[in-house]
Amino acid sequence: MRRLALSWFAPAVLSLLWQPVARADDGDAFIAGYATSLLERDFAMTGVSVRVEKGILYLHALDLVGHEREKVVAALSRIRGVRAVRILEPDSPPPVATEPPAITPASNRRGGWQFLPENRIFDPLLADPRWPHFSVSYARVIQPGAVELRNVGMISLGEHVNFVEYDSEVAGRFGAGLQPSVNGIFDLNAPSKDLVNADYRLGVPFDYRYGRFSAEAAVFHQSSHLGDEFVFRFPQPRINLSYEAVTLKISQDVGPVRVYAGFGRMVHTVPHNLPTWWAQQGVEVTSLIPGFSDSVAPVLAVHLEEHEKTDWNVDLSLRAGLEFVNPANSRRRFQILVEYFRGFDPNGQFFIERIETVGIGIHLYF
Template sequence: MSSVRYLLIAIIILLRLPGAEAAPVEDAYIAGYAASILQREFRLANPALDVKNGIIKVRTDDLTGTDRAKVMDALSSIPGVAGVETVDNEKQLASSPSTPSATWVYETTQPGGQVTLQTGFLPTGHLFKSLLADPRWPHFSAAYHYTSVSGDFDDTVNIATVSFGETIPFYRGNLSFGQRFAGQWETGLQAGVFSDFNLDAPSSDLINTDFFGAVYSSMRIGDFSAFGRLFHQSSHLGDEFLLRTQLQRVNLSFEGIDLKLSYELPYGIRLYGGGGGLFHKEPASLSPWSVQYGIEFRSPWRLDFAAMRPIVAVDLKNYEENDWQTDVSARAGVQFENLDVMGRHFQILLEYFNGHAPSGQFYINKIEYVGLGAHFYF
């Protein structure tokens, strides 16, 4: 139980960091900087701008007669800018902030608005959004699962699951396929550690830890994005768990490649799908192919009080190793947008899983669980 306690302490410390709150003064600085660039370099006399949380919004009409790609690139290079977005009319520019209330606020997102993120080395933001219901997407989390496991290898029912991970873009650049299909690409590293603890054991035994590392590349054109990676994963059983159960250990380790495509629809709906294969694996008999697909809903409505946004996500996976049976992972809850830690939002999610265990050592065992988790996602 001590490991879970240390994780909770770490999360509390993160929440208390100075960077955990937005800085409106910095937004005002960015707005002035952006207006100066537009007036000095592009001869735009009175551009309508809005900046919130480092995102610059500029009217499409104000960019008439300019090289839009150069404008977006110049604005995204401003220190502190997280993204640049064009909007079709002035009504979409945010009004002055009001006092939070217990009402639902609808935030419209018009199609055709091009978002440009910061370019260069170690940029902020990500082109491909996290997969919210994927149990093996690297991020920081802690969750409790009430679990039912097939087979007689263990009597575990109450499990604590923790993960530590991040997706780090090293470099981002612009793509140009004509003005209509301008986009961006980035490359970087992704890494994560996923551990399960048996809360029914006297010492809260470590059951399994999966280590994951990848080199990735992603791109975005409008609402379409893609994410490909070359990855490694290895799995390890906990010593106390092995001594107590005398389970026959599997030396599971593999390298592979996968690709995911995503498209964002109106009203906060996102569809994604893809697949992958293993080219080096142990045991050698492990079947290589898999597919993954899902749907997410990030509500365009948020509760003004506490800035809570509803979230629902379903992730589906099929592995050749398990005769293409479907593993279902579903999560639903709220995102607290006033708790921003290094660009990551805090989420409380109800969790459900039914399928073959995502924990590497038990990939042939079927499990079902319900639980509650705390997550930090970008």
């Protein structure tokens, strides 16, 4: 059944991703059309003149009469690919494509080199259990593995730090950074809430974005360690699992929907006989609630992975809930999500154990 799910889902994702990279004016036309639809749907604004130049969205102030300007700007700023929103006053000159990006809280992008840039190039994978970010979750283990865990706490401590970015304004945006993270799982039924396993990862990502298309190549090291109290309570052979790997992911935005796919390969492993390849696919939907709030959006994310070392069976991660953002700085995200996982355990040496969990978590992206 799981392989059947992969047989339809993976081609569907890849068919959406396998598109010619759009020209800049194609991306502008898409943004203009989507923005027009959003204004009609959420604000009952018809006949509005929307113009987009190189990702900068222009509106006339007269079109906003009778509407809350800040809410309109915040909603338009969340459209993927929008660099900034500029309001043209009645006496403003017509927009010129070569002038500096504007200057709303939506973006502070500039062409050329930037050190420690503010904006993301490749967005987080919201349902990936190993994407580096800050989170704390509770999970009820429906189907335990070899160790009878029932109530577990999970934390992740990490972030994607952008060190440098180059914006060519013609060929797209390029960036490099660092991805440090720690993922821990705790046995909440133990008297001292024992640490079961901790995975330590350090990655170096290289990101690219052109309009609605983005990609990330990365190299990383991961090592896994069992908790001392856990080993004392459940004596078992330790597997000093560690490896170095390379990955490539591509992503396409289609309105409020994002689809992505990728693969990875371990280039060095301990133990040395581990199969090395894996693949991943996913889809995310984030959209404002019409007429409700410009700071709250429902989120639905599905992430699938298939590993050679588990005979290419599908691991499913599903997350759904609410996302809260500050429209003045949309990079920072706070999420409360219901979480479901079914597949092989992503935690350290337990990767050969099939588990099923359901829970709730808080996730922070800075």
